[in-house]
Amino acid sequence: MVIKHKNIFKTESAWSNADEKLLCLDTGSWRTERPVVDKEQCNYCGLCALYCPPQCMKDMDDHYEADLAYCKGCGICATECPRKAITMVPEGEFADG
Amino acid sequence: MVSAQKGQVRVITGNAVGAYGAMLCRPDVVAAYPITPQSEIAELLSQFKADGVLDAEYVEVEGENSAMNVVLAASVAGARVFTATSSYGLVFMYDALQEASGFRAPVVMVNANRETPGIHCVSSGQQDLISARDTGWVQIIVENDQEILDQIIMAYRLAEDYNILLPIMVNYDGFYLSYLAEAVEIPNIEDVDAFLAPLKQQPERQKLVPGVSIGCGTHGMEMGYVEARYKHCQALERVKNKVDEIDKDFGDYFGRYYGGQIEEYRTDDADIVILASGSATGTVRTVIDTKREQGIKVGLIKLRLFRPFPAERLVEVLKGRKAIGVIDRSLCFGWKYGPMCMELRALSPEIGPTPLLSYIDGLANLDINVPHIERVIDEVSAAAQGKPYQEVTWIPMEE
Numbered sequence: 253m254v255i256k257h258k259n260i261f262k263t264e265s266a267w268s269n270a271d272e273k274l275l276c277l278d279t280g281s282w283r284t285e286r287p288v289v290d291k292e293q294c295n296y297c298g299l300c301a302l303y304c305p306p307q308c309m310k311d312m313d314d315h316y317e318a319d320l321a322y323c324k325g326c327g328i329c330a331t332e333c334p335r336k337a338i339t340m341v342p343e344g345e346f347a348d349g
Numbered sequence: 350m351v352s353a354q355k356g357q358v359r360v361i362t363g364n365a366v367g368a369y370g371a372m373l374c375r376p377d378v379v380a381a382y383p384i385t386p387q388s389e390i391a392e393l394l395s396q397f398k399a400d401g402v403l404d405a406e407y408v409e410v411e412g413e414n415s416a417m418n419v420v421l422a423a424s425v426a427g428a429r430v431f432t433a434t435s436s437y438g439l440v441f442m443y444d445a446l447q448e449a450s451g452f453r454a455p456v457v458m459v460n461a462n463r464e465t466p467g468i469h470c471v472s473s474g475q476q477d478l479i480s481a482r483d484t485g486w487v488q489i490i491v492e493n494d495q496e497i498l499d500q501i502i503m504a505y506r507l508a509e510d511y512n513i514l515l516p517i518m519v520n521y522d523g524f525y526l527s528y529l530a531e532a533v534e535i536p537n538i539e540d541v542d543a544f545l546a547p548l549k550q551q552p553e554r555q556k557l558v559p560g561v562s563i564g565c566g567t568h569g570m571e572m573g574y575v576e577a578r579y580k581h582c583q584a585l586e587r588v589k590n591k592v593d594e595i596d597k598d599f600g601d602y603f604g605r606y607y608g609g610q611i612e613e614y615r616t617d618d619a620d621i622v623i624l625a626s627g628s629a630t631g632t633v634r635t636v637i638d639t640k641r642e643q644g645i646k647v648g649l650i651k652l653r654l655f656r657p658f659p660a661e662r663l664v665e666v667l668k669g670r671k672a673i674g675v676i677d678r679s680l681c682f683g684w685k686y687g688p689m690c691m692e693l694r695a696l697s698p699e700i701g702p703t704p705l706l707s708y709i710d711g712l713a714n715l716d717i718n719v720p721h722i723e724r725v726i727d728e729v730s731a732a733a734q735g736k737p738y739q740e741v742t743w744i745p746m747e748e
Binding site for chain 2: 257259260261263264265266267268269270271272276277302307
């Protein structure tokens with residue numbers, strides 16, 4: 253058998269660069285609500301980023317914000333936030349929504 | 350490595366042996382849910398943890414599906430892990446079994462074989478391991494309590510080998526071995542450390558750690574899926590020789606050899622060969638000795654490695670034999686032959702035309718006893734002499 257395929261993964265298991273391979277689908281288009289972070293309430297604990305399924309919470313140095321290109325609007329970040337700093341707002345309320 | 354010190358000999362059950370085997374390998378995370386006939390393993394490991402003998406996270410889970418998912422996640426995070434189950438428990442973690450092998454997580458699990466759901470049978474049989482045949486796991490079947498312990502230690506060397514990285518299921522006959530107390534030599538933990546030390550010499554495997562985002566899976570990449578599956582299948586092929594190598598290393602160090610993928614007994618000049626696995630193989634050896642005294646040239650292949658199937662070694666031993674009998678303790682729904690006989694039939698082009706007799710016996714705690722095996726050998730012998738034979742026999746149904 254002649255193998256023509258060039259490996260996508262460097263490892264035996266399917267481990268990859270999350271930024272390139274994980275954030276590759278247009279999951280942002282699935283969203284009906286978006287997480288809005290209250291910077292005053294956020295104490296930068298990072299729990300939202302840890303729980304975010306597509307790992308799209310961006311570290312803004314003093315708070316986190318969702319990368320809207322990939323945020324599916326699942327709301328887990330808002331549920332997990334101990335300070336209730338994240339609110340899920342319907343997309344219809346935004347000009348770009 | 351020279352050789353290990355003599356270990357302490359204790360008379361303990363197969364389940365206790367499973368717990369000792371796991372403890373000796375110093376797992377970082379253990380998660381197990383009790384189920385008949387495996388419960389004693391979950392209880393003992395919990396006791397070891399409480400007594401401070403086992404320095405591991407022991408996660409109390411609400412079921413087997415969680416048990417496998419916990420050890421899978423811990424394994425992906427770089428931990429050495431252990432779990433144990435049986436029957437209903439094994440099928441309850443069916444999706445997680447496939448996640449574990451797909452993630453190439455070196456999970457080691459003990460499975461005390463029991464009949465599977467359907468007709469609520471709390472009794473021995475290998476149907477559970479057959480139900481998990483196509484999960485991509487390595488499946489090994491052992492014969493006695495000592496072999497349970499030794500195989501768990503060998504399983505870590507195999508699972509965590511950098512060229513393998515696959516989950517291993519160590520199977521033993523539930524009810525028979527799980528509750529049977531036998532004299533078992535328990536190696537010193539320092540010697541087990543020494544035997545597992547080569548794992549530390551290899552490149553570190555990739556780990557999932559908090560703060561470092563990493564893609565884990567093939568997420569919509571079709572060719573990524575194909576590539577990962579191809580690598581998985583290639584790794585399973587590599588398992589075969591690795592099992593033989595590790596068996597030799599183990600024997601050289603601890604003084605006990607098991608033959609690797611298969612163990613042969615009196616096959617050298619055998620006209621006919623019986624293939625069996627698990628605890629019944631002890632009885633088969635006894636009957637073979639008796640039949641040999643009567644001049645029947647019969648040998649045994651104890652199948653140790655079931656997945657991957659040891660095709661090459663089986664062909665080497667079975668080629669040119671006059672007849673073969675296979676004793677299955679489980680069923681292959683949709684085929685009349687037993688599962689191991691079915692697997693062997695796939696090697697027919699390599700083995701050549703020879704009578705292949707399938708026997709179904711030992712389901713639901715029924716003994717595969719001496720008269721049954723005598724009957725098998727007599728019939729296989731007659732088939733070898735060209736007499737007509739029955740392809741498939743459910744022994745208990747004819748009694």
